[in-house]
Amino acid sequence: MDYVLGLGDDALVAAQRLAQWCARAPELEEDVALANIALDQLGAARLLLTYAGELEGAGRDEDALAYLRGDREYRNCLLVELPEPDFAVTMAKLLFLSAYQKLRYEWLAAAGDERLSAVADKARKESAYHLDHASLWTVRLGDGTPESHRRMQDAVDRLWPYTHELFEGDHAALRPQWLSLVTAVLDEATLTRPADGGWAPGGGRQGLHTEHLSYLLAELQVLHRAHPGARW
Amino acid sequence: MNVYDVVAAVVDPELRVVTIADLGILRDVTVDGERVTVTITPTYSGCPAMDVIRADIRQALRSAGYADPEIVTTLRPAWSTDWITDDGRSKLAAAGIAPPGPSRGPIALTLGVRCPRCGSPNTEELSRFGSTACKALWRCRACAEPFDHVKAY
Incomplete structure (x- = not known):
């Protein structure tokens, strides 16, 4: 169940962060794009959380899992919960996350669990499209003006340590493929790939999060906590 | 009109010029006595129109005299635009x-x-x-x- 929750929570928290750009993105088309990507993530999150609830067998549905768990019960990676003070951070995050999700969904689509495989088979195509979008922006900003280059490189450097957590445990074998996807984009964007071997924070999969997740969940859950069982 | 045609004529709520059958999101309609089961599939994982499509199918079937149909969502085989x-x-x-x-x-x-x-x-x-x-x-x-x-x- 924790495995499926990890996938679902990654998607749910990423959706919430992306939705925070709504009406604030640098241009109208980007507003629509980020909301669309958030919707794809939310769609995958709903399917995955529903499945996680069924695996648990305690009667919790997608809403119970999304709205009524505390931060210690969330299993998302730290990368998705980090705040996005700059558009370049959003794009670096989306680049790292979508490359990872694409590889992981492709792997799951071919793996043994029929239910997960069906969800992943749909989501992998959506992730590939997100990756395309993040790649275009990374190149545009990295290979842009001195200011956009500086901010894009800064975002890549800041987030890089958090990418190690994505490949903990069973998925270590995916990192070389991920590196080749990401490095090709960074090269084209004239950005420097940070060196490995430094600080590698983790703990998200065990429920040990940064303080940023608590604030994010407060906003995500406030309505449901104030009005339990509220429905549209 | 037979049951399949009733369901197939439901219009997509976001692309109002095509039906759910034209789009390839209607996968199956079976009738067992009075009980109708409709199988549909989403275009994108997060397609927000799915709830409206379910409601429209219910409404169309009710108007044709079939109460309380079962509407099942399947993800396999995954929809692609080749289904249009x-x-x-x-x-x-x-x-x-x-x-x-x-x-x-x-x-x-x-x-x-x-x-x-x-x-x-x-x-x-x-x-x-x-x-x-x-x-x-x-x-x-x-x-x-x-x-x-x-x-x-």
Whole structure:
């Protein structure tokens, strides 16, 4: 169940962060794009959380899992919960996350669990499209003006340590493929790939999060906590 | 009208010119006595129109005398734009929405989109994301008209 929750929570928290750009993105088309990507993530999150609830067998549905768990019960990676003070951070995050999700969904689509495989088979195509979008922006900003280059490189450097957590445990074998996807984009964007071997924070999969997740969940859950069982 | 035709005639709430059968999201209709079971599949994982589609199917069946149908959602085989029928493609084009090209291959090609107004192949992508999850925004360089394009997926 924790495995499926990890996938679902990654998607749910990423959706919430992306939705925070709504009406604030640098241009109208980007507003629509980020909301669309958030919707794809939310769609995958709903399917995955529903499945996680069924695996648990305690009667919790997608809403119970999304709205009524505390931060210690969330299993998302730290990368998705980090705040996005700059558009370049959003794009670096989306680049790292979508490359990872694409590889992981492709792997799951071919793996043994029929239910997960069906969800992943749909989501992998959506992730590939997100990756395309993040790649275009990374190149545009990295290979842009001195200011956009500086901010894009800064975002890549800041987030890089958090990418190690994505490949903990069973998925270590995916990192070389991920590196080749990401490095090709960074090269084209004239950005420097940070060196490995430094600080590698983790703990998200065990429920040990940064303080940023608590604030994010407060906003995500406030309505449901104030009005339990509220429905549209 | 038989039961299948009743369900097949339900119009997609976001692309009002095509039916759910034209779009390829209606997968199956079975009748067991009074009990009708309809199987549908989402276009995108997060397609927000699914709830409305379910409600519209219920409404159509109720009007035809079938109460309380069961509506099942399946993810397999996964929907792609290749499921849109030829009839559906013509209806989209006639409504000024450029239909998708074939989605085969690891990444679908979006080259060669023709303007649904004047037919010119001289078009450009304005935004990779459009008014709904399944569309992108394009513009014709020949007649200068912006138009929606159902992206190959």
